[in-house]
Amino acid sequence: MKNISKRFAALLLAAVICLGLGACGTGDGDQLVDGTLIPSLPSTVSVKTGTIATDSWGYTGSTPVQVAAPSQAEILISGRTLLMDDSLRVVSGNIPTKISFSSDRTTLSRAAQAYIPADCIAYLDISMGSAKSAFPELSVTVDVGVAAAGTTLTLRNYDVATGKWIAAQTTVVSSTGKITFPAKQLSLWGIFR
Amino acid sequence: MKVRRSLVAISALIGIAAIPAVSLASPPRPAGYLSLFLGASAPQDTTVTISEFNPVATKDARAQFDPGINIGGTAGYDFGFFRLEGEMSYKRGEISKVTEQTYGTRYLNTDGHLGAFAMMMNGFFDLHNESPVTPYLGGGMGFSTIGLSRTRGVDASTGARNDHIFQSDYDNVFAYQAGAGLDIALNRHLSLDLGYRYFGTSRASFTKDWPNSTDLKLASHNAAVGLRVKF
Numbered sequence: 001m002k003n004i005s006k007r008f009a010a011l012l013l014a015a016v017i018c019l020g021l022g023a024c025g026t027g028d029g030d031q032l033v034d035g036t037l038i039p040s041l042p043s044t045v046s047v048k049t050g051t052i053a054t055d056s057w058g059y060t061g062s063t064p065v066q067v068a069a070p071s072q073a074e075i076l077i078s079g080r081t082l083l084m085d086d087s088l089r090v091v092s093g094n095i096p097t098k099i100s101f102s103s104d105r106t107t108l109s110r111a112a113q114a115y116i117p118a119d120c121i122a123y124l125d126i127s128m129g130s131a132k133s134a135f136p137e138l139s140v141t142v143d144v145g146v147a148a149a150g151t152t153l154t155l156r157n158y159d160v161a162t163g164k165w166i167a168a169q170t171t172v173v174s175s176t177g178k179i180t181f182p183a184k185q186l187s188l189w190g191i192f193r
Numbered sequence: 194m195k196v197r198r199s200l201v202a203i204s205a206l207i208g209i210a211a212i213p214a215v216s217l218a219s220p221p222r223p224a225g226y227l228s229l230f231l232g233a234s235a236p237q238d239t240t241v242t243i244s245e246f247n248p249v250a251t252k253d254a255r256a257q258f259d260p261g262i263n264i265g266g267t268a269g270y271d272f273g274f275f276r277l278e279g280e281m282s283y284k285r286g287e288i289s290k291v292t293e294q295t296y297g298t299r300y301l302n303t304d305g306h307l308g309a310f311a312m313m314m315n316g317f318f319d320l321h322n323e324s325p326v327t328p329y330l331g332g333g334m335g336f337s338t339i340g341l342s343r344t345r346g347v348d349a350s351t352g353a354r355n356d357h358i359f360q361s362d363y364d365n366v367f368a369y370q371a372g373a374g375l376d377i378a379l380n381r382h383l384s385l386d387l388g389y390r391y392f393g394t395s396r397a398s399f400t401k402d403w404p405n406s407t408d409l410k411l412a413s414h415n416a417a418v419g420l421r422v423k424f
Contacts, residue, residue, distance in 0.1 A: 053247045055245045055250045056245060056402075057296070057298065057355055058353065059250065061249060090353050
């Protein structure tokens, strides 16, 4: 009887130790950035599609147009914006739009991942049919939840021809955790620390 | 003495040469006639209104032209001091520049043209005199088919290439003209016609891409050299 009690006590102790060790090894996955605890962004790709119309000269209407985009991004096209393709030919008609956002760079194409700098926070893929550039530039606002206000981030544009990420500009995260930048190229934009 | 003879001879030659002309400066002779002419047409700058519905947009573009051909013929009857004729002609101008203030576009070195095939009824007053040169003035009205070609260009501001500044289309419109000229008699039946015409049309509306439309009026200065055969 004494032996059974000893064995049960040892088993109980082992179970308590295991539970304790297990609890020490798990966390909530949040990151500590500049002393602030910020929840990480979802790693899935958010996609939103829509259409915009341009006239026979390749211009959008006289009023600004909000492009359908995932909740993390806002894309505003100002009135009378000219859309052009790769060879600077104007693009007319109903143009399909597809805006993709993700903080998981492994969801990028292999080619785009090949030379991507390690400090990528998120990317925004702006696709508007055959239109590849806009004049004037689009106003793009992105919610970069993992970066604290005041952080300077670098925006890089992915060049399909060379496979390189070309540094375009830097921007500072606002107090609302968002960045706003002008985008002339309607292509893949990476946001880097 | 030799000098005097030469002067007389030259005077005689000039006099002989002048006989047919003087005789052709003759009193008006009622008869039918045919003519052909060839020259140049210089369309005036015009405002082209482009209305589109998706997206809603209206542009008032200014089109400028380089001169083009002016060719045609007439058939009519000369009553003496008044001629009544039917005319068929084709004139066109090459679109050289298209600008739009609101959009800030400046398409330079554009490739396109605006043409007018006109069927007119004209009346001219001939101011006969003692010389072989008969001034005339008058005008006419009728119908014209205005043809706008597909127009391409590069925007000097943005470098954008536009292959459809204007779409190809045509419209039938009312046309009028007024002009004057000189009819120079070469012999009893044949005369040389140096003429100027101001040619204008009512507003043409190109609606191939209905409900979108492109509207313009054509007005042009036209000069021509023609030959008229009187029967």
